[in-house]
Amino acid sequence: MSDTSRRPSKPGKPYRRPQKDPVRILAFEALRAVDERDAYANLVLPPLLRKAREKGDFDGRDAALATELVYGTLRRQGTYDAIIAACVDRPLREVDPPVLDVLSLGAHQLLGTRIPTHAAVSASVELARVVLGDGRAKFVNAVLRKIAQHDLDGWLEQITPPYDDDPEEHLAVVHSHPRWVVSALWDSLGGGRAGIEDLLEADNERPEVTLVARPGRSSTDELLREEAAVPGRWSPFAVRLTEGGEPGAIEAVKDGRAGVQDEGSQLVALALANAPVEGTDEKWLDGCAGPGGKAALLAALAAERGALLLASEKQPHRAGLVAKALAGNPGPYQVITADGTRPPWQPGSFDRVLMDVPCTGLGALRRRPEARWRRRPEDLDNFAPLQRDLLRTALESVRVGGVVGYATCSPHLAETRAVVADVLKQFPDAELIDARPLLPGVPALGDGPDVQLWPHLHGTDAMYLALLRRTA
Numbered sequence: 241m242s243d244t245s246r247r248p249s250k251p252g253k254p255y256r257r258p259q260k261d262p263v264r265i266l267a268f269e270a271l272r273a274v275d276e277r278d279a280y281a282n283l284v285l286p287p288l289l290r291k292a293r294e295k296g297d298f299d300g301r302d303a304a305l306a307t308e309l310v311y312g313t314l315r316r317q318g319t320y321d322a323i324i325a326a327c328v329d330r331p332l333r334e335v336d337p338p339v340l341d342v343l344s345l346g347a348h349q350l351l352g353t354r355i356p357t358h359a360a361v362s363a364s365v366e367l368a369r370v371v372l373g374d375g376r377a378k379f380v381n382a383v384l385r386k387i388a389q390h391d392l393d394g395w396l397e398q399i400t401p402p403y404d405d406d407p408e409e410h411l412a413v414v415h416s417h418p419r420w421v422v423s424a425l426w427d428s429l430g431g432g433r434a435g436i437e438d439l440l441e442a443d444n445e446r447p448e449v450t451l452v453a454r455p456g457r458s459s460t461d462e463l464l465r466e467e468a469a470v471p472g473r474w475s476p477f478a479v480r481l482t483e484g485g486e487p488g489a490i491e492a493v494k495d496g497r498a499g500v501q502d503e504g505s506q507l508v509a510l511a512l513a514n515a516p517v518e519g520t521d522e523k524w525l526d527g528c529a530g531p532g533g534k535a536a537l538l539a540a541l542a543a544e545r546g547a548l549l550l551a552s553e554k555q556p557h558r559a560g561l562v563a564k565a566l567a568g569n570p571g572p573y574q575v576i577t578a579d580g581t582r583p584p585w586q587p588g589s590f591d592r593v594l595m596d597v598p599c600t601g602l603g604a605l606r607r608r609p610e611a612r613w614r615r616r617p618e619d620l621d622n623f624a625p626l627q628r629d630l631l632r633t634a635l636e637s638v639r640v641g642g643v644v645g646y647a648t649c650s651p652h653l654a655e656t657r658a659v660v661a662d663v664l665k666q667f668p669d670a671e672l673i674d675a676r677p678l679l680p681g682v683p684a685l686g687d688g689p690d691v692q693l694w695p696h697l698h699g700t701d702a703m704y705l706a707l708l709r710r711t712a
Contacts, residue, residue, distance in 0.1 A: 262297040264345065264367045267309040271341040274314065274610050281310055281610060286488075313348040315444045315609040318416040320347040323395045327386040339376055342368050346384045351392040361388060407433070415440035420617050421602060428651040428692065435696075442695035447606040449481040450503050451493065452533070454540040456570050458497035466490055473699055474682045475506040477537070496568050501533045502607075504693045504700030508647045509534045511678035511691070512594050513541045515707055518641030525590040526551045527580045527634055528597055530558025532565030538594065543571020550585070552578045581629040588639040595634040597627045597659075599650040603702030606695055620654045627655060631663045635670050635710065643673070644708045651692055651702040660690065660706045669712040675705050 266288050273279040285307065292298040298306075313320070324343050325332050332340065346364030349355045355363075361384045368377035390398070396414055403410040408426070412419040417440055426436045450472065453460045463469055463479040472478020478501075481487065492498035524542050529535040529551035539549040551566060551573065553559040559577040566573050578584050580595070600615050600623065601608060627648070634644045648655050664670060674689040684697045690706040 259366050260370055261363060261367060262292060263302050263306045264309065264363060265370065266292055266298075266306050267313075267345055268338075268341060268367060268371055270306075270310045271313065271345070272338060275337055275341065278614065280608055281314060282607060285310055308353065309345055309348060311446060311609060312352050313344045316348060316352055316416045317344060317609075317613060318418065319392075319396070319413060320344045320351070320416075322399045322413055323347060323351070323387060324383065326395075326399055327383050336376075339368075339372060339380065342372060342380055343383055346380065347387055350384065350388050351395065357388050361385060403433070411436065411440060415444060417443065417605075417612055418615075421605075421612055421615070424602065424652045424654075428653050428656070429694070438696040439694060443605045443612075444609075445606060445695075446484075447502075447695075448699075449484055449487050449500060450506075451479045451481065451487060451490070451498050452501040452506055452537060453477045453479065453492070453498050454496075454536055454569075455544055456540055457568065458492045462492055463490070463498055472503050472506075474679065475503050475510060477510075478503045478506055496536075496565065499533055499536060499565065501537070502604075502701045502703075504603075504698065504703035505534055505649075506537060507679050507682065507693065507700070508596070508645065508703055508705050509537045509541070509594070511675055511705060511707065512592055512643065512645035513538060514678050515592070515643040515645075515673065515675075515709075517591050517643050517709075519591075519639075521545060521591050522547050523590045524549045524592040525585075525594070525634075525637060527583075527593060527595045527637070528630065529553045529562045529575070530555060532558075532562035534594060534596060535562055536565040536569070539566050539569045539571065539573045542573070543569060546571070547591075548572040548574070550590075551575045552580060552583070554579045580633050581626070583633055583637060585637065587636045590638050591642045592645075593634045593638045593642070594645045594647065595630050596645075596647040596649075597623075597630045597655075599623055599627070599648040599655045600652060601649055603649040603651050603693075603704070606701070620652065623655060624659070627659045628663055631659060632666065635663065635667050635708065638710050640669075640710045640712060642710055644670075644710075646706045646708065648704045649701055651694070651704060656692070656704040656706070657690065660708075664708070670708050670710050673707045673709050675707045678707070 270284050273284045274281055289303050349360035364384055365377050365381045368380040400413045401409050408419050408422050412422045429435055451463050453463050460479050468483040469479050469481055472480055487493050487500050524547055526535040530553040535551040542549045551562050553562050556577050563575045600619050601611050605612050631646050638644050672689045675691045676685045676688045685691050693700045693703045
């Protein structure tokens with residue numbers, strides 16, 4: 241009987257089984273999920289890490305390396321693609337996606353980490369042997385050896401057009417953002433080269449984990465007992481975990497008394513809650529409540545005043561997440577599944593309304609680096625009608641003297657000021673109010689009356705907020 245467990249080998253070269261590296265195999269699996277299923281790494285990676293720990297394959301250092309390999313590769317994908325393209329003899333679109341993922345992982349180890357060159361190449365080739373086979377592993381080996389001939393700065397000097405010749409393309413390659421995103425962010429930010437470079441660099445940094453202590457249910461004092469926990473910069477309910485960690489293992493987070501929430505999102509909810517209203521303050525609405533972070537904070541703040549929060553979400557599964565986030569809130573609340581453009585409530589029913597609308601998410605590229613490669617300029621046209629409809633609903637839903645908060649996690653002018661300006665033309669009985677005093681202590685808020693937060697200036701996602709009051 242023949243031995244089918246051994247592959248044929250050349251004379252003098254006995255077959256060697258590829259060495260399985262759990263860390264790099266997991267990183268490769270995460271990248272394939274992002275590419276094949278349009279999954280988000282922040283949703284794919286945690287269950288993969290948890291499964292690896294349960295199997296005994298991983299310790300804390302392994303998890304940290306796998307996380308760095310996945311997120312580092314995704315953040316620098318555009319730059320690495322340009323470098324790989326310079327090292328292969330065919331267009332990148334003709335390279336099989338799994339091969340390109342292995343090459344990108346290898347490029348990040350060579351150019352973006354302190355892993356020694358020989359270790360980065362050999363580990364990547366071994367990964368290729370395991371997941372691609374010997375033939376394509378040879379191709380990976382040849383390409384990575386070419387990449388290893390220069391460091392990142394050396395490659396950028398070769399592949400990047402001079403800033404003076406084409407500033408947007410230069411920034412796009414150096415900072416690994418699509419050119420159209422660079423252009424859009426620059427338009428919104430304004431200013432010269434230094435500001436946009438600081439912003440693009442901030443997009444490529446790993447953000448800290450930020451917690452929110454939900455009022456009446458938890459406290460920052462409780463959360464500050466956690467390892468490497470420090471107070472937030474701006475929100476009185478924020479605590480930052482400077483060394484990351486597993487927030488889901490924290491007792492207050494497990495119980496729903498606290499949550500993971502960017503400080504920018506906290507500031508948006510707080511500004512709406514603290515905006516002055518004329519008359520009653522009894523009924524609040526979160527009209528796009530999924531997945532529930534802002535709704536949970538608003539519900540806790542409303543409970544302190546004896547007000548009710550209605551949290552509405554169109555997608556049933558997201559409405560379920562909202563219900564989970566609000567479970568245990570000490571005050572009255574209700575969660576419904578409803579389309580915010582065809583609301584089941586009567587006009588003028590609410591004193592405060594938050595409409596955090598669906599958008600391109602260009603303000604959260606630190607957390608979802610893969611989104612920069614998925615989004616297209618035409619996505620703006622798809623979101624535009626919905627964003628305007630939802631803001632119109634918000635203004636129709638608030639009573640005279642009440643306040644609406646229009647928020648997006650995108651700084652793109654087409655999703656922020658353009659939407660507000662267009663809708664205000666249809667509502668002469670509504671006016672913008674200055675949101676800046678409602679973010680006390682937060683610097684660099686611009687000329688107002690709306691607010692645009694920035695990763696490089698505020699350490700938050702690039703949240704946008706406009707506050708509007710119905711006047712008649």
